[in-house]
Amino acid sequence: MEAQVRTGVSKRKAKQGLQTARQRNLTAYAFLTPWLIGMLFLTVGSMLFTFYLAFTDYDLLSAAHWTGIRNFSQILDDPNFWVSIRSTLIYVVISVPARLIASLLVALLLSKEVRGIGLYRALIYLPSLIGGSVGISIGWKNLFANDGPINSLLGMVGIHGPNWIGNPSTAIIVLILLSVWQFGSEMVIFLAGIKQIPNYLYEAATIDGASPMRRFFNITWPMLSPIVFFNLLMGTISSFMVFTQVYIITSGGPMNSTLFYVYYLYQQAFSYFHMGYASALSIILLIIIAICSSIIFLTSKLWVKYDV
Amino acid sequence: MTRSSMSKSIIRHVVLIIVTLIMIYPIFWMLSSSFKPDTEIFSTSNLWPKTWTFKHYLAGFSGDAGMNFGPMFLYSFLVSAVVVVGTIFSSSLTGFAFARLRFTPRRFFIGFMFATMMLPAQVVMIPQYIIFHKIGLVNTFVPLMLPSFLGTVPFFIYLMVQFVRGIPKDLDEAALIDGCSPFRLFRSVIFPLAQPAIITMSIFSFYWTWNDFFGQLIYLSNPKIYTVSLGLSMFMTNMGNTQWGDMFAMSIVSVIPVFIIFLIFQRYLVEGIATQGLKG
Numbered sequence: 083m084e085a086q087v088r089t090g091v092s093k094r095k096a097k098q099g100l101q102t103a104r105q106r107n108l109t110a111y112a113f114l115t116p117w118l119i120g121m122l123f124l125t126v127g128s129m130l131f132t133f134y135l136a137f138t139d140y141d142l143l144s145a146a147h148w149t150g151i152r153n154f155s156q157i158l159d160d161p162n163f164w165v166s167i168r169s170t171l172i173y174v175v176i177s178v179p180a181r182l183i184a185s186l187l188v189a190l191l192l193s194k195e196v197r198g199i200g201l202y203r204a205l206i207y208l209p210s211l212i213g214g215s216v217g218i219s220i221g222w223k224n225l226f227a228n229d230g231p232i233n234s235l236l237g238m239v240g241i242h243g244p245n246w247i248g249n250p251s252t253a254i255i256v257l258i259l260l261s262v263w264q265f266g267s268e269m270v271i272f273l274a275g276i277k278q279i280p281n282y283l284y285e286a287a288t289i290d291g292a293s294p295m296r297r298f299f300n301i302t303w304p305m306l307s308p309i310v311f312f313n314l315l316m317g318t319i320s321s322f323m324v325f326t327q328v329y330i331i332t333s334g335g336p337m338n339s340t341l342f343y344v345y346y347l348y349q350q351a352f353s354y355f356h357m358g359y360a361s362a363l364s365i366i367l368l369i370i371i372a373i374c375s376s377i378i379f380l381t382s383k384l385w386v387k388y389d390v
Numbered sequence: 391m392t393r394s395s396m397s398k399s400i401i402r403h404v405v406l407i408i409v410t411l412i413m414i415y416p417i418f419w420m421l422s423s424s425f426k427p428d429t430e431i432f433s434t435s436n437l438w439p440k441t442w443t444f445k446h447y448l449a450g451f452s453g454d455a456g457m458n459f460g461p462m463f464l465y466s467f468l469v470s471a472v473v474v475v476g477t478i479f480s481s482s483l484t485g486f487a488f489a490r491l492r493f494t495p496r497r498f499f500i501g502f503m504f505a506t507m508m509l510p511a512q513v514v515m516i517p518q519y520i521i522f523h524k525i526g527l528v529n530t531f532v533p534l535m536l537p538s539f540l541g542t543v544p545f546f547i548y549l550m551v552q553f554v555r556g557i558p559k560d561l562d563e564a565a566l567i568d569g570c571s572p573f574r575l576f577r578s579v580i581f582p583l584a585q586p587a588i589i590t591m592s593i594f595s596f597y598w599t600w601n602d603f604f605g606q607l608i609y610l611s612n613p614k615i616y617t618v619s620l621g622l623s624m625f626m627t628n629m630g631n632t633q634w635g636d637m638f639a640m641s642i643v644s645v646i647p648v649f650i651i652f653l654i655f656q657r658y659l660v661e662g663i664a665t666q667g668l669k670g
Contacts, residue, residue, distance in 0.1 A: 120540025
C-alpha cells in the first residue's frame, strides 16, 4: 500500500520533471501577460515615443515633422525654462531638508515611551495623507489669503503679514510650508528605524558616560543614516514632481515666481499642445533627476553607514 | 520617576502638543469655516463658529452652490474602485510569477521592473495621452483605469513579490504533489494567503487615485464627467471668491474617504510606508 502511494508520487514527480522549459515559460508568460502588455506599450513604448517626439514639432493636430535638435536649442534659449529650473531647485533644496529635519526631530521626541504616542503619531501623520489633494490645497490657499487666519494670527502678535500669494518673494514660501507640513510619512519611516536600534548600545554608552549629544551622533545618526538616505532620495524625486499644489494655489505666479518644472511642462503640453517641445522638456527632467539621484548616491558613501 | 525625568517628560509632551496643534490647525480651520456663514469666515479668526450653519453641505449636493457635487463623488469613487480591482488583478498575477515561477529571462524582467520604479510618470504621460487621444478615449474614464490592469505601478508588484517570497514553499510543494496546477496554486493557496499585501495595495491605490489630479486634469475636459478633484478646482476658479463656505464644505467632504481609510487601516498604512517605502 505504502509502496503504491510512493510510486504514485514518484510518477507525478517524474511527470513534472518532464515538463519542458517551454511549458514552464508558457505558464509564466500567461501570468505575466498583463504586465508585459503594460511594459511594452505604456512604459517602454511610451519612453521611446517620447524620445522620438522630442525631435519633432508635433502639436496633436498636424503630422509630426523631424526638426532635429531644434527643441533642445530652443529650450536652452527659453527664459521660462531657466525660471522654472531656478524656482524648482529653490523649492527642492529648501523643502526636502526641512522635511527631513522636522521628521527626524519629531520622531526622536516620539521614540521614547511617551504616553499617548499613538494619538500624536496619528495626528502628525494625517496631513501627509491628505496634503496632496485639491481640497487641502484650496484650504491652504485661503489660510494664507491676505485676510486669512495666518495673517490675523500674525496681527495678534503685532506683525503685519504680507500678501503671501500675491507677492513673488513669498508665494514660494507658501508652497514650501505646505510640503513641510506633510513630513508625517518620513517620520513614520524614521520611527520604524529608531525601533530597530538595539537598546544595549545606548546602555553601554551611558555606562561609559557618553552625553546625550554624543549618543545621538555616535549611535542614532549612523544607525539611521540609511533611512535618511532613502528619505532624501525619495523626497527629492517627489519634490521635482510637485504639481497639484502649484496649479491650485499659485498657478505658477505671481510673475512666474512659482513656475515649477512640471507645471511648465504641463502648460507646454496641454495648454499650448507643444507636444514635441514638452517631450524634450520631459527628457531634460529625466536627466536632471538622474543627475540629482547620482549626486545623492555618490555622496552617500561618505555619510551612510551600512555596517555599524 | 525622578524629578528630572518627570520634568523632561513634561517638556516632551508640551513640545509634542504644540507640534500636533500646528499640524491639525489648518484642517480644523477649514472644518470650522465650512460651518460658518460666508460673512463670518474671514472676519473673525475664531475657530468656533458663532452661528452654526449646515447649508454649505446641502448646497454642494443640491446644486444650490451652482454645481452639483453628487455625481462627481460617484465618478471619483467609481474610478478609484476600478483601479483597486485592476491593481489587485495585475500585481498579484505578476508578483506570483516573479516570486514562484521559473522562466527565462526572469532576472532580466525583475531588473527591468526595478528600473522603472524610479521613472517619473511625467516622462511617459505625453505619449500615453497621444495614444488615448488617437483612439478616441479622451473624456472617458478608460485612460484613468486601464493602466492599473497592466501593472504599471512597480511598487505594488514589488510589495507582492516580497510577500509571496515570505510564504513557506512547503505549501506549494504539497499542492504540486497533489497535482495542483500553477493556476490553482495561485488561486487557492497564494492569493488567499497574500491578503495582508492585497489590503495594503488596495488602500494605497484607492487613495492615490482618489487624490489624483494630474491624470484627471489632462484626460477629462467635459464638466459632465468631472471627478471631485476637477470639480473642486473648477469651483474655486469660478466661485472661490464669494462662496467660501460651500468650497470648504466640499473640500472637507472630499478628504473624508481618505480619512475613513486612515481610521480603519492605519496599521496597514504605517506598515506600507515604513517597511515597503510606499509614498504616504
